[in-house]
Amino acid sequence: MGERRSLVLDTSAFIGGFDPSSVSEETYSVPEVEKELLESFIPKLRFTTSVESGKLKVIEPQQQYINLVKKASEEVGDANLLSSADISILALAAQLKDKGHNPIIITEDYSIQNVAERLKLKFASLTNLGIRYQLFWKQYCPACGKEYQTDREITICENCGTELKRKPVKRKPIKRD
């Protein structure tokens, strides 16, 4: 049972086209990921369908693991880049690992990958899994919700002065040769 493989799916995994029903592993995510998927119809549909079929388990991680992840993200300098969904995904992976799972975080997000490495949690990108999509990232203010073009060099919200976060927004198939 200790070697049972579990996949922990972040927002970018769903936006990038990952479908929990396409794999034999147990799949996990967190409530905040569903919130981040609100604007993305197909990924959101996959999320809710997988929950209803029992394939995807949505768990709120315990506070001690949230604290662990926050500390690690500060140590690697990525604390400002992680959304609360990102922190919860990492915390859930740490919690599952403690419970004897062999979890792998599926994410396209370099900051999540950095912190996962720091916490010795395994991760894989969609490309590793043979899914070839390109994600686009959008910067937004977590306090007032204002959105920004990522090509603008801005890190603080013009409206309210809060530090900006970023999230994956859409995908397109990468042309095959």
Ligand SMILES: [Zn+2]
């Ligand atoms: Zn703002």
